[in-house]
Amino acid sequence: MNRTKTYLSKTVEELKPSGIRRFFDLAAGMEGVISLGVGEPDFVTPWSVREAAILSLEQGYTSYTANAGLMELREEIASYMQKSFGVSYSAQKEITVTVGASQALDIALRAILDPGDEVIVVEPSFVSYVPLVALAGGVPVQVQTLKEFGFKIQPEQLEKAITERTKAIMLCSPNNPTGTMLSKSELENIAQIAEKYDLLVLSDEIYAELAYEGEYTSFAAISGMRKRTILISGFSKGFAMTGWRLGFVCAPEAISQAMLKIHQYAMMCAPTMAQFAALEALKTGRTDVEEMKKSYRRRRNYFVQSLNELGLTCHVPGGAFYAFPSIESTGLSSEEFAEKLLLAEKVAVVPGNIFGESGEGHVRCSYATSMEQLQEAIKRIGRFLERRQKA
Amino acid sequence: MKLSEKQIEILEILENNSARIPVEDIAKMAELSIEETNEALEKLEELKVLVRYTSVIDWAKVDGHEGVTAMIDVKVAPKRGVGFGEVAQRIYRFKEVRSVYLMSGAYDLSVIVEGRSMNEVARFVSEKLSTLDSVLSTTTHFILKKYKHDGTIFEQNEDDKRIVVSP
Numbered sequence: 001m002n003r004t005k006t007y008l009s010k011t012v013e014e015l016k017p018s019g020i021r022r023f024f025d026l027a028a029g030m031e032g033v034i035s036l037g038v039g040e041p042d043f044v045t046p047w048s049v050r051e052a053a054i055l056s057l058e059q060g061y062t063s064y065t066a067n068a069g070l071m072e073l074r075e076e077i078a079s080y081m082q083k084s085f086g087v088s089y090s091a092q093k094e095i096t097v098t099v100g101a102s103q104a105l106d107i108a109l110r111a112i113l114d115p116g117d118e119v120i121v122v123e124p125s126f127v128s129y130v131p132l133v134a135l136a137g138g139v140p141v142q143v144q145t146l147k148e149f150g151f152k153i154q155p156e157q158l159e160k161a162i163t164e165r166t167k168a169i170m171l172c173s174p175n176n177p178t179g180t181m182l183s184k185s186e187l188e189n190i191a192q193i194a195e196k197y198d199l200l201v202l203s204d205e206i207y208a209e210l211a212y213e214g215e216y217t218s219f220a221a222i223s224g225m226r227k228r229t230i231l232i233s234g235f236s237k238g239f240a241m242t243g244w245r246l247g248f249v250c251a252p253e254a255i256s257q258a259m260l261k262i263h264q265y266a267m268m269c270a271p272t273m274a275q276f277a278a279l280e281a282l283k284t285g286r287t288d289v290e291e292m293k294k295s296y297r298r299r300r301n302y303f304v305q306s307l308n309e310l311g312l313t314c315h316v317p318g319g320a321f322y323a324f325p326s327i328e329s330t331g332l333s334s335e336e337f338a339e340k341l342l343l344a345e346k347v348a349v350v351p352g353n354i355f356g357e358s359g360e361g362h363v364r365c366s367y368a369t370s371m372e373q374l375q376e377a378i379k380r381i382g383r384f385l386e387r388r389q390k391a
Numbered sequence: 392m393k394l395s396e397k398q399i400e401i402l403e404i405l406e407n408n409s410a411r412i413p414v415e416d417i418a419k420m421a422e423l424s425i426e427e428t429n430e431a432l433e434k435l436e437e438l439k440v441l442v443r444y445t446s447v448i449d450w451a452k453v454d455g456h457e458g459v460t461a462m463i464d465v466k467v468a469p470k471r472g473v474g475f476g477e478v479a480q481r482i483y484r485f486k487e488v489r490s491v492y493l494m495s496g497a498y499d500l501s502v503i504v505e506g507r508s509m510n511e512v513a514r515f516v517s518e519k520l521s522t523l524d525s526v527l528s529t530t531t532h533f534i535l536k537k538y539k540h541d542g543t544i545f546e547q548n549e550d551d552k553r554i555v556v557s558p
Contacts, residue, residue, distance in 0.1 A: 024556040037556035044552075127558045176558075298404060298420035305419045348555055369551075371408050375416065 052280030069097025123356035144358035179317020209238025
């Protein structure tokens with residue numbers, strides 16, 4: 001057989017391109033689009049934080065930092081994690097500052113996986129989890145949560161997916177795309193399984209600051225779980241700093257040092273000015289975070305109730321800034337719905353199936369956009385549904 | 392005055408949104424029924440906590456309506472028994488006066504006056520304000536440009552800089 005040599009790795013060739021790309025291309029060329037398709041805050045980074053970064057540049061802090069990040073920043077992260085979530089990590093040995101939570105995910109997976117090791121990915125999930133597991137040589141095992149349980153993973157489902165090769169469970173609460181937040185007792189159920197089968201838990205807590213219902217519990221704060229947890233977080237969502245690319249990862253010393261090894265060879269360190277910005281965010285950004293959270297919460301209340309009134313049933317998301325309504329009543333697939341809505345009414349939403357099969361029948365709508373835009377979006381979606389009913 | 396959490400919620404929603412926001416939307420945002428929201432609004436109005444629903448207008452953009460605004464530092468001699476209140480009242484009753492504040496520091500009252508022209512404001516200061524019995528002196532500052540007013544930035548580039556769809 002005469003095949004053209006591609007030079008590409010098999011793993012990469014087999015990766016599916018993200019389905020979000022197609023929607024981006026479709027929406028990007030249109031004018032007057034109201035986008036509910038954005039996975040980031042609508043706030044600009046607070047001025048005090050931006051100013052701190054500018055100042056660091058003026059003062060000439062333009063060189064590398066320590067591999068794990070500025071010591072002062074790691075100390076602030078340690079005290080922030082202690083104060084906000086009651087988990088304690090050593091700034092010297094257990095915290096690594098990364099290029100966004102995404103890089104933290106990458107080095108965490110690479111640090112723990114041998115070829116063929118399985119990672120349970122709770123679905124629907126952020127689009128990067130499955131490819132990152134594969135790129136690290138692991139085998140992603142998707143477990144689909146159900147709408148009936150508010151997209152909360154059930155312990156029996158997890159247990160069924162565990163094999164001898166299972167190394168870790170990947171969790172994200174509050175979740176992207178569903179907004180679902182797990183309670184302390186629900187996390188404890190998962191902890192029991194982690195304990196029983198001797199598994200690690202990769203806990204993506206990037207939305208921890210945006211928890212609206214009840215108290216947020218970090219997985220590392222569950223009794224006995226600190227030693228099993230790789231806690232991934234960052235500044236993007238809570239502090240409105242997506243473009244700075246700054247995250248961090250906390251884990252027990254042995255795992256932390258392994259991740260740091262990868263980080264120092266593959267990345268050296270996170271950008272210095274972004275680290276100075278993050279330092280300021282932790283020192284003075286609290287009130288900004290609280291204000292933003294209040295504002296998201298109000299918009300969530302408005303948006304979710306309005307969707308339900310339109311007949312797009314939607315559970316009340318406990319955190320993040322996503323609503324994940326069912327569009328099954330329209331008889332359309334999630335991709336069809338998103339595409340028709342975009343073309344007919346210029347409202348961009350993200351089809352749920354992009355986040356895994358269990359997201360089919362749903363669309364992800366980000367309510368991190370102004371109230372005026374949300375009001376207009378509801379009007380347009382209402383018009384879209386009405387026209388379909390008549391047709 | 393002690394307000395309930397929901398009353399404060401409603402006030403914050405009004406403060407951070409357009410005055411034209413429908414009651415139904417406020418109700419949804421605050422997780423209340425429409426009746427409860429109306430009731431709370433009436434109560435807040437009655438208490439004069441919710442004083443007025445206003446709009447921020449950038450008149451400088453409108454031909455023939457540019458107008459001038461002056462901030463006037465006023466030193467006054469307070470009167471026994473009534474303090475600054477009486478003279479403040481005599482000042483704020485003029486319709487040209489938009490705001491009157493009692494200040495700490497180098498002067499006593501800060502008076503904001505709006506007029507159609509510099510002349511009009513000047514006339515008000517020399518004829519009405521400085522002739523008041525208790526007024527000892529006035530210093531008038533004309534505003535040249537309003538960048539931000541009552542928390543609203545006038546010339547902000549409000550474009551959403553985010554890409555339209557992202558994971």
